[in-house]
Amino acid sequence: MKHHIENLTEKLLSRNIKPSYQRIKILEYLTDNCTHPTVDKIFCDLHKEIPTLSKTTIYNTLNLFLEANLVRVITIEDNETRYDIDTTNHGHFKCQNCGEIYDFEADIENIKVDGLNNFIINDKSLYFKGICGKCQSA
Amino acid sequence: MKHHIENLTEKLLSRNIKPSYQRIKILEYLTDNCTHPTVDKIFCDLHKEIPTLSKTTIYNTLNLFLEANLVRVITIEDNETRYDIDTTNHGHFKCQNCGEIYDFEADIENIKVDGLNNFIINDKSLYFKGICGKCQSA
DNA sequence: TTATATAATTGTAATCATTACAGATTACAA
DNA sequence: TTGTAATCTGTAATGATTACAATTATATAA
Structure with a gap:
């Protein structure tokens, strides 16, 4: 898949980020790469194309x-921070065998909760763990 | 609240853990202390009572x-691993202002999901972030 | 009980992810 | 063109967690 640089540039500009x-x-x-990559994965992959790229820049940019x-x-997982370009509401499933992270649809908005009266909710995350279909077949 | 050592001992023995x-x-x-403490919090508090206690032991024991x-x-939060003695299904809310973590009830078991056919689900976590009632009053 | 083996605990060192920081580079406006 | 601010880079510092070896405690067998 090919992305137009213009679209990426516009996306950044729309958030007041200078498109370097x-x-x-x-x-x-x-x-x-909607694979929920870690900083290290992003760095290793992009480093091949841009040898001068610094890991610090990736951290700064992601923040x-x-x-x-x-x-x-x-x-x-407590030992690996991952990043997702898809900010729409959806859940994440991590396979405890192969480590892969899958997206899944979930009606997170309408979950019934109790005990949060007068609380402002800005962010909702739903995480599942288990064994994925592939690993069960193998 | 006072807990009988016998109960704690039994709880450990029931899981085949030697009750040291x-x-x-x-x-x-x-x-x-159902406050979802970090390792550091546990260490600092227990260290007062047991000066010989090692942080490594806390890590080992928690694992x-x-x-x-x-x-x-x-x-x-990606930079702080916390531990909860309450393993029943419930959600966690973190206040982005004061940092406190609150429990809340949620019907996690019955969340409708799509895209996880043939997946074995062992663990479900629900995390909310926002501003708690106390911080809004202040 | 005593000797021995096994398990648990401890403290230090190593590892790894992330951030701090200072210098170099780039972009941009006067 | 020049000066200033923003960005990027590389190294050093930080902090959480784990590895490891030595010590201590516990359990077992003679």
Whole structure:
């Protein structure tokens, strides 16, 4: 799949983020790789194409994107922070065997809760763990 | 609230965990302090009473408890791993202002999901973030 | 009881992810 | 063109967690 640089640039500008080369490339990577990558994965992959890219820039850029709600963090596992370009409401499933993270649809908005009267809710995350279909077949 | 050592001991024995002094004290702490403490919080508090206690022991013990399903991990924030003695299904709300974590009831078992056919689900977590009632009043 | 083996605990060192920071580079406006 | 601010980079610092070896405690067998 091919993304137009103009679209990425506009997306950044619409959030008041200056569209530098690095930021566009990182946004492009996230858009093309909806695999909930870690910082290390992003760095290793992009480093092949941009040898001068620094890991610090990836951290800085992702934090910038986070502030602007361009990405969301997935903290399903305590030792690995992952990033998701898809900020619509959906759940994440992590396979305890192969480690892969799957998206799934869930009606998170309408979950019935009790005990949060007068609380302002800004963010909802739903995480499942278990064994994926592939690993059961194998 | 006062807990009988016998109950704690039995709880450990029922999971095939040898009830050492340290393990009982850590389990007692978790039972008395349902505040979803971090390892550091547990260490600092217990260290006053047991100066010889090692942080490594707390890590080891918590991992042991995790394996035995005596506690569950809360990974609502990517930079702080917390532990919850209450393993029944409930949600966690983190206040983005004061940092406090609140429990809330939620019908997690019956959430309608799509896209997880043939998946075995072992664990479900629901995390909300926002502003708690106290912080809004202040 | 005593000797021995096994398990648990401890403290230090190693590891890994993330952030802090200062210098270099780039973008942009006067 | 020049100066200023923003961005990027690389290294060092930080902090959480784990690895590991030595010590201590516990359980078992003679």
